[in-house]
Amino acid sequence: MIHLLRRCRLLPAVVLLLTMGNQLQAQQAPLTKLLDSFYMVKDPARRINIYNASLNQWPDTGRVNIFYNNARSLIAKEFAQANNLAEAKKWMALIEETGPENRFSVKPGIKLEVASIMIEKGDTAYGISQVQPWADSLYNAFMATGKPGLYYNVVMEVYTPVLINKNHPAQVVKYLTPFYEWSKHSFATDRENVMRTPKDKYDLKTNLAVQYAKALSLTGDTKGAIQVLSAMQAGGLYNQDELSKIVNSYSGGVKKNYASKVLDSLKKSNLNRLVKFQQYKQDINGDKIDLKAIHAKYVLLDFWGSWCHPCRASHPHLKELYTEYKDKGFEIIGIANEMAKDTAQQVKNWETAVKEDGLAWRQVLNNRNGKQFDAVTEFGVTAFPTKILLDSDGNIVATFIGNTGGNDLGNKLHELLDAQH
CATH class of the missing domain: 1.25.40 (Serine Threonine Protein Phosphatase 5, Tetratricopeptide repeat)
Structure with missing residues (x-):
């Protein structure tokens, strides 16, 4: 949960830095420097001093309000971590937001985070x-x-x-x-x-x-x-x-x-x-996929798309693993899920990406016959890239989400296949 709340509050600070020039013009440079120092210091007292100095020079108005709310949120969190609930509540009360809550709202996020911290501390x-x-x-x-x-x-x-x-x-x-x-x-x-x-x-x-x-x-x-x-x-x-x-x-x-x-x-x-x-499902050549006919000990389902940069960035290492393990009982089936609305464009984007990435294993376009069988839904894929390793009976052995350089997959293949040779 903490990771999610942090991520929800990162973007407002970035947006602030990018848009500040329109509002503050010549004052942008000194305020940006002050912003940097606020997040760089570790001592809470110094952080509060920087906050107060900033407030004296630049009023809490307009887009600057985003910075001040994020600053108050961080200070409130630090007081909660120090088990000083009274001060944490004081700083949370200073957060002012208008309009409906959204994923960039500061107040609900810090409210939940402080509650979580206090529960962990026994309150x-x-x-x-x-x-x-x-x-x-x-x-x-x-x-x-x-x-x-x-x-x-x-x-x-x-x-x-x-x-x-x-x-x-x-x-x-x-x-x-x-x-x-x-x-x-x-x-x-x-x-x-x-x-x-x-x-x-x-x-x-x-x-x-x-x-x-x-x-x-x-x-x-x-x-x-x-x-x-x-x-x-x-x-x-x-x-x-x-x-x-x-x-x-x-x-x-x-x-x-x-x-x-x-x-x-x-x-x-x-x-x-x-x-x-x-x-x-059929492969890129129009042939049916028969998993039993593949005669592999383990089959990796690589869920990707031509639009997905992390997916395609994972392919070079995946090609290395394929070369290393294909003769030891390892096979791959690529399952692309394309975002284009037009069917012809989906096919074009998919085929172009397969060629550009030099993918030698069998490729399937999930969009084809997607109403009859959506592999993304059936295999519970919620993020791209996702790689699912199956055994010869179709049981899921392991799932790898995101592009971490393939280390986890490589280690798993070493564990499963190198020990047998």
């Missing part, structure tokens, strides 16, 4: 006083409109652990069930946190889906809990050993039936998905 009373009314308001609006508010996911990421610790699983189920169903059986913040956190530092117990499954289990909904855990297992994004350990800490039917139910569910899901993939 759950304050955290609940801030988050519970917000959660109720978002939930009621969701029920009325059928659409979750902008902050629904991140508010619940803060509030859910509190409800679990206070033994209120029914409340967790109430808040999360409609959002889980609306978001197609996943939580966006879970994927973002996995992507942004080093593997050795990611705590799966903080995962919102894990907490949701636990709440379902505690309310007696064994079937629902297993379905949530099955979706996590099928996605290949999480460490399966850690997930199994968490399930083993549960009591009752989930622990007893998890292994058999999940495996059965996965087999049915994988079979259905692969049958449809082979039925509706």
